[in-house]
Amino acid sequence: MQDKTAKIDKNNLKKTGRYHLDSFEKIGDEKRRRIIESALIEFSSKGYNGANINIIAKNAGISIGSMYQYFGSKEKLFLTVIDIAYGIIERSLAAIDRIQGDIYIKLDQIIDYVQKYSREYRLLNQIYLEATTQGLAALSKNLSHKMETVSSSYYKSLLSAAIKQGLVDKKISVDTASFCLDNIILLLQFSYSSDYYMERMKIFAGAGSQKDDKRIREEIMYILKKILAP
Numbered sequence: 446m447q448d449k450t451a452k453i454d455k456n457n458l459k460k461t462g463r464y465h466l467d468s469f470e471k472i473g474d475e476k477r478r479r480i481i482e483s484a485l486i487e488f489s490s491k492g493y494n495g496a497n498i499n500i501i502a503k504n505a506g507i508s509i510g511s512m513y514q515y516f517g518s519k520e521k522l523f524l525t526v527i528d529i530a531y532g533i534i535e536r537s538l539a540a541i542d543r544i545q546g547d548i549y550i551k552l553d554q555i556i557d558y559v560q561k562y563s564r565e566y567r568l569l570n571q572i573y574l575e576a577t578t579q580g581l582a583a584l585s586k587n588l589s590h591k592m593e594t595v596s597s598s599y600y601k602s603l604l605s606a607a608i609k610q611g612l613v614d615k616k617i618s619v620d621t622a623s624f625c626l627d628n629i630i631l632l633l634q635f636s637y638s639s640d641y642y643m644e645r646m647k648i649f650a651g652a653g654s655q656k657d658d659k660r661i662r663e664e665i666m667y668i669l670k671k672i673l674a675p
Contacts, residue, residue, distance in 0.1 A: 453481050453529065464524040469515040480505040480515070484526050489568040492575050493523055493584075520584070527576060530569040535595045537562065542599070548607035548673075552626075553666050559630055560658045563637035570638035593627070600626050604673075613673045622673070629665065 469477065483505035487496045498519045502512040516522040541554045563570050575581065600623035607613040613622075635642040637655065646654055654661055 453478055453485065464521045464528060465516050466514065466521075472515075476505075476507070480507065480512070481526060481529065484522055485568045485572065488523060488526060488575070489571040493519075493581055496523075498522065523572075524584070526569070526572060530566070530573055531595070533562070533566065533569070538595065538599050547610065547612055548603050549612070549666065549670060551603060552669060553662065555630060556633065556662045556665055557658075559634050560637060560662065563634045567638040570634055574635055574639055596627050596630075597623055607673075611675060614675045617673065626669075629669075633661075633665070 469480075480501070483501045484496075486504070487501045491497070496519065498512060499509050501522070502509045505512075512522075516525065537558055538555075541551055541558065544551060544554055576584070601619050604613055604617070604619045604622050604626075608615050608617070608619070632642065636646040637643070643655060650661065
């Protein structure tokens with residue numbers, strides 16, 4: 446049975462970048478979905494270097510020739526999958542930003558979203574984790590710029606506004622604080638999707654921590670307020 450976290454909503458496929466070739470845009474949504482979901486399973490289970498594009502094509506029900514007509518290379522297919530993850534995160538941050546409330550309400554919503562997103566898109570998170578490894582150093586500049594710029598800009602904007610509102614200590618460096626915030630969110634994200642980080646979370650936060658989202662969220666928010674508030 447296919448992992449439910451390999452399922453990609455067709456709406457997310459319409460927001461991809463330009464790593465794929467034009468021919469990929471011309472095929473039906475169902476066929477595109479099959480290709481991306483097949484790639485998602487292969488990349489998440491075997492990593493970029495171990496993934497076989499022939500297997501991806503076979504499991505998607507298309508020929509290897511068609512696969513190269515759509516993407517040109519395994520690297521372009523991998524970047525397309527990463528781009529889908531980027532798009533989901535970008536749209537979610539935009540939705541959270543529209544919520545009425547101060548920085549602490551929005552950070553609470555981000556943590557709540559991460560807990561849900563990391564389970565729903567577990568395989569995407571595993572591929573994101575794979576993309577951060579030294580083995581993909583050749584792609585890291587492109588990937589890190591694409592994935593991190595959106596969150597960096599958002600956190601800096603959020604912190605800057607909160608400092609002006611007197612909700613965050615004015616002595617805090619916006620740049621360093623945004624880096625620290627993102628580190629917390631990133632590790633939390635992996636703690637719901639990677640076997641290693643899930644075990645790590647149990648060691649640090651307790652055996653039942655992954656099933657107690659409310660407690661984890663409230664405790665992280667308490668710590669963040671203590672760190673950030675004037």
